[in-house]
Amino acid sequence: MLLLAATACSTTLAREPAAVSSKDPLDLAVWVGPSPTLHPHRANRQLTAALFSPLVVVDPESRLPTWGPDVPGALLESVSSEDLRRWDLGVKEGWTWHDGSPVVAEDVARGWQAAIDAGLPIVSTITDIRVRDKTTLSFALAAPYGQLPALLADDAFLPLPPMALADPARFAEAPIGNGVYRLAGREGDTLLLDAVPDHPAGAPATGRLLAVRTDEPSVEQQVVVVPDGVLELPGDAERDRVLRAPGRQLAYLGFPLTDPRFADPDVRVALAQAIDRDALVDLLPEGAAVPADRLLGPGMARSDGPVCMACAHDPARAAALWAPPVGPLSIWFVADAGHDAVIDAVAGAWSTVLGVDDIQLATLPAEDLLGRLAEAEVPGPFRLTWAADTPSPSRLLEPLFGPRGSANDFRYRAEGVADALAAADLERDLERALEAYGVVEQQVLDDMPLVPLWFSTVGVAMDGDVTVEVDGRGLLDWASLDRS
Template sequence: MTPRHPTVLTTSAALALTLTATACGPTEPGTSNSSPGRPGGTYSVALTEPDHLLPGRTTSSYSLQVLQGLFDTPAALDPKNGNVRPLAATSWSTSDNTVWTIRFRPGTTFHNGEKVTAASFADAWNAAAYGPNGWDTNYYFSQIKGYEALNPAEEGAEPTARRLAGLKVLDATTLQVTLKAPFGQFPMLLSFPAFAPLPTAATADPDRHDTAPIGNGPYRLDGRWERNEKITLKKFSAYRGPRTPMADRVDFKIYTSRETAFTELQAGNVDILTTVPAANAPQARRLFGDRFSVRPSGTMDYLGLPVKDPRFDDPRIRKAISMAIDRKGITQAIYNGVYKPATSLVGDVIPGHRPDACGPTCAYDPAAARRLFDEAGGFEGTLELYFSNADTTYEQWMTSIANQLKENLGVKDVKFRKMAPADLSPLLNEGRNKGPFRQNWVIDYPSIQNYLDGLYYPGNRTGWSDKEFDALVKKGNAAQGAEAVAAYQQAEDIALRELPYIPLWNWQDQSAWSDRVADVVIDPYVSGLHLDRVTVEQ
């Protein structure tokens, strides 16, 4: 008999990259091991307050979970193995990894009835890529020809164009994309929500549609986003894509902490919690049994350092801070040993991950840390540590790090700067922080390149840049397979040598759900919970 409890799908370190230089045709979406339940019903998901709900404006995992139901991107990642497959597109092709032809599914509409066309994608991408708009996903479009004209490097210079030269609408369902240089992993990039289409009303008035987005996905917004309370989605009856929604309605209930959300899950007030606090893992395992899951993750935590601050511009200071941190002790005390101390910049489920890439720099050695710290001249002034209030464990591990830096390095004055994610993100993006900060990276697709480009993009939060690093990433982008991985690993070595981001630990995702829902599919990528597949026991 087929089990009725939800099935959670994951990946392994042998995850394959299946990008080709020829063409990719349509495939069926990945399926769980349990047969689909009956359609209909309503279920609820615990969520932290998002920052935006317009795809191009956000990289927040809280926002992206909602957008996963509202929008169909050109491509998607199979939750079984991470392979890229078409979604809003039907195929893509290239002969040189530079000029790509994308063909979109005909006959689909936005939630307001407007037809989804190739121009809908081009307009959305142009809006995100146009520098003066200030959208968070701007750099995701830097691979496309003409990006510099929309984002002049000279301070105070005005853009000389509003549209990417590399985008050409060939007909209603065909878009030609010309990149600045060969990029073999471009189809994977197309799975990120920033590449979703937008209707004309949204590109004309993005502020209005930031809280009331109009998508092309299996669910549409029901009412408006009620800040700090809830977001409700309902089935889009005119949906013609491949992700047929099972439930009629999804209620996102917004909580200020995961601990509160876990209490609500126990009380039966919410059905799915995708991020059970590590401290509650033993209790969750006991209470939920086979409805509790621990899975390998591509998510990493780092301590970012503002290298433009003279106090942090010496790599020896950064390495000393890293060596003064007891990763194993912190993950044991705060995360019950579920999270793994980081020895690399990338998650261990990623092809090309090296288990000891960081070497002694990421090993706890307080004596060596103090010698290096003193040799570099030490640290003067108040050490301010920035983190969000989304999870109580953030303050717990920041407290541990603060105490270890005081004890091991002799830092005397430490102050916490704790704030809401929606406030912290723009502060860090604009470089207004005066000290180290918590940086999290949720993998978009299974490639070392995603970490390197995602963390070290030009103008990144640390302010660090390196020409040799950039050249190696570019070399990897132009290659495929083992050659690409080798170039990315060399770039990783440079980032670890300079250490603007200190790797801390690799997450292991923990989720739990009520007995009201079944057929739960959660992957370690940006999609997270596949909203369309969940069924409700009726």
């Protein structure tokens, strides 16, 4: 239930952004890739990071959510709960939308209700949203969950101004935001962004810039942002420097554990240790990925403990453990997705190290492969990726290895994992929760229902005189963009 004041339609809408003029003084042009809409629930996330400020800030080192008076970039003053099911949020005073109206608790509730109505999965367990006053709202979850603060960094939780409901079509084209940049002009796929000089998060280093939404960058853009999971820089993206920041995508080979040929853990470990991950990463564009040595990559909040013994390339041990499955070995992967060289290398390693001569490569369109996995109709290892929507370890471990995980295509049902995940989800302290999730991660690594291959990176290619940072969400830190 959403309680909102009935004043949304009376709000004056901001004027239409002016057309971009070639006479405008521009310091930087940034290519962010296609974005048919600017609505924050559906837009290119890099653009959303410029136009909208998050409820919580993800620390770039710990990957944990932060908020409160000492975190100027976070909209929330407080996040609290007594039972981890009913939560209370306090919104900071002094924040405004780009039209000058205040950002209030009602705006947060409006944004969440829009996300719920749109069917965005990350908000699916939220119920009973209540606006207490201008700075306070409360809500309930379907079940207690200690990782709720980490989820608040996702775009689905962004507040929306009254304009988003009063004129949704216009809002999608020219939104009123509350971020460090405001939309000042637009011409086709090119957006003119002006810095908000008195923004609570701090004044951006560059006063005016262009954001370009074309399919490919050109030499006119001094900065090219390559999304997490996109391994290769798009055409015409050669620049003097490339910054690579940790992403949140894990590439892996999964085992169908319902197939008795892969029921023996030693067989799975042998297949894992026969693979040289460093050699696989060398087949990818330079810097696009780092070899996986566990399940949670450096772009995720994680503990220091888990160790993946089977992630180490050890041909001698792999050969000693190997017990050949009956019949030919097949490897399944998505067709026409650039996976051929990696799969050929995996097949070559299994042939050389384990003596497997009959290896069949099976490709399917992505939708067909996922459909067959859902019906347990893939008779062999399969190459997939999982990208966590937030840095919370829960958002990778639960879907992949939970008993009801949406991506548990392995049919993994190890004793104790469900209880350990539930215990970690109920940990109130976010740092202690990392240790609890580490216990889950270690058990999964010991069982090896999948072979971790690599972690993706976020790329930013730039001219030599440009400086920029990537934030804890893996998004461009727009306020840091500068050109000497």
